[in-house]
Amino acid sequence: MTNQLRALSAIRLSVRTDETTSPGRQRAANSNEAARRGAVIVGEAEDLDVSATKTTPFNRPELGAWLARPDDFDMIIWWRMDRAVRSMADMAELGRWAKENGKLLVFAEGPGGAPLELDMRTVSPVSELIMMMLAFSAQMEALAIQERVTGAQAALRTQGRYSGGLVPYGYGKVKNPDGEGFKLAPDPDAVKVLSGIIRDVLDGQSLTAVAMALNEAGTLVPRDYQAVKAGREPGGMRAGRRHDRFKWTAGTLSKVLRSPALMGYRLHQGKPVRDRDGNPVLIGEPVLSREEFDTLQDHLSTLTPQKNRTRKDTQAMLLGVAKCRGCGGNLYLSKRAGGMDYNCRATARGERCPASAGIRADWLEAYVEAEVMARIGDSQMTKVITHKGYDPTPELREVEAELRALYADKDSRKSRTGRMIWQEEVDALERRAEALEATPRTEARTETVETGETYASFWARHDAAGRRQLLLDAGARATVAKGRSGGGAERLKGPAPERLKFTLASHEDLHAARLEEVEAEEYAASYE
Template sequence: MWSHVDRAVRSVAHMAELVAWGRQHARTLVFAMPEAGHPIVVTPRADGCTIRRCMELAHDAEQEARTISNRLTSSHEALRAAGRYGGGLVPFGYRKAPHPSGSGWCLAPDPESAALVRTIIEDVHAGRSLIAIARRLNESRVPVPRDRHAQLQGRPMGGRRHGRDFERFRWTSGTLSKVLRSPSLMGHRTHGGQTVRDESGDPVLIGESLLTNDEFDVLQDALLRRSNGTRSPRRGTTALLTGVAYCSGCDGRMYFAIRKGYPYGDYVCRTTARGEVCPAPAAMRSDWLEGYVLSRYRRVAATDGDVPRERLLRDGVVVTVGKGRSGGAPSRLTGPDTSRLTFTRRARL
């Protein structure tokens, strides 16, 4: 039961699916409609008049949603064009401040994080890797951009990510790269990672810049030399056990790594990429680990069919991998050491 149609669906297509579901499962749909004085009741055998009324209301809800979306989009575009802050995560190095016009908000340098940006850039030019810089920031308990934003808003740091709760988030090389490559360091308003420009093609400014254009260009050249031209758009993973395999040494996710010249790869602990140090980093051949997980899952779930990654994640399957030992007999090449593996499921199948 819903109070209004738009509490259940926001489009005609969704209403059609809901009505079809009700008929398939012999369920009655009820929309209270307090303004009309009487509810709309859609039984599995509802007549065409009732269905048509539901479709009309769903169409109205769809139009309303589209109107609201367009209005919000236009509002944010206007705020960006005027250099005003429209909400959301503040670029690292800045804080929210009253707009000089007296209406709304803009962004101004945050003395604490702006000084930190300068220090990070000095470390980059000194030849330190982003992983090493991230590790130092974590050891010094410096808040990441998301946590710094929470601090400035008077909210607690940390939150939930990948199904885990964190008191505070940690710096990674990826986080640093995103901060250092953002045109917001030059005081530019950005959208989707790109500079917002006015009708004349000039950058829309959010406030005082942290770096001059020349300083920003020098920094980008330094970062580009480090990447050796290997940066490419991020692609979705096709690895079966991403989000399923975890390292027992640090409880962090394991990720697939390609072995050049081999038909298989490895699942490895990537703690260093998060700016941390794992006391016992684990790794295992991908075909061995995937075969083990699929075998255990099929036995528990009593299925012989294909098992995609989405199903493993939905059913809460987790395999924990312990660190292996060096050396050993040739028998170690015949399959996985299952004594290093722990198979569990956190949700009922």
């Protein structure tokens, strides 16, 4: 009695929503072919949202796992050959595997609609020839599809129409008022969120602080927001398990805030799409002007890496300000029975302090506050306002980079249509570069203005963290010497004056500092 053949049903879909090649249709065709052959299906390899032009059969999540254990089945059934491969190289690799492992490759619908089998269980030059001829046909079809799709999408993009894909945050799909299809336009709700994010960032809040505030407020990240707008549930799959929704992170914010889409630019593969004159094709009304976008980019480029930032996990007002006169190291806040002290911790650094200092926290903080109020309390705080000029250089560099990439890509355009599109793109960028080169540069200027607030009022409305940052930016130092043994008089009357010394940057230097950034930074500290 002949053993029944064991069949593996292989299903692949590039786009999950494609109804013409749906998994159900493929599964039914495979099952019918197995039944016609008297085979039993022992497993299924279903790879959805997987492109055959970008992955080999061995690299696909489910099919690759099955191919790694060939003893579990005798044959593989696909609906059509393009479900298996779309390149001659992949077909050759699959054929070698099938020959080495003695497998039967079956396609429920071959050329003309009839079933086709490639029996690799025995040496068959005819099977190998048919296999390579069909693979060649599949590869040519894939290239033709790719050129048609690329050309159609390029035409839609240059017309300002939505060509599919991810919608940039801040925009949404709307009916094209000028004809068929869709366009993108600013989404009022998303623009409101973006405006708040940009305001907070420019006011000095860190990206981490802004992200935490957005998460606490329940603000949807771009991916979830677009899902909700499209009528889908927010969230996704991660490590095989569904989670409620994605969270804002500093990385997500940086990606959104650095995107030229904020200027209304239509992007393709991260680069602006340009018209025949080289001007960026716009999605619609921009969220930011070029000047505003450049100001934001300048600010983002100056953000200090997290590892170098001032500590936010302490309420010690004088951390970094109070110093031990014995070793020059910081004094740290620590608890004691009945209160708090600032103490030298040289030993924690592996050092020995010759005169380790310690002092009651309330005494030292009161002393520093009195010194600050006496010296600058009634003075007006200032801030520096920058009036940004116009410099065509940033966009010129973008155009230059795009031109270099295009020139490097010239030889890859094999068809006449591809070469024609390449030349149009080059001509447009050249015209834009010429216009930018002829645009004069205007210089930026700055001015220092009073904020209308005194240092005393700023001090009064901030907590310990805010006051600490003001002191650090002002270059304040409070050095403390070691007290006398016993210290009975000191415990009654307070520290001896000679133990304390306070220095502060000059009044002029303080006015030159951008102290409004201190306020913004310390406001952000409440979220970090």
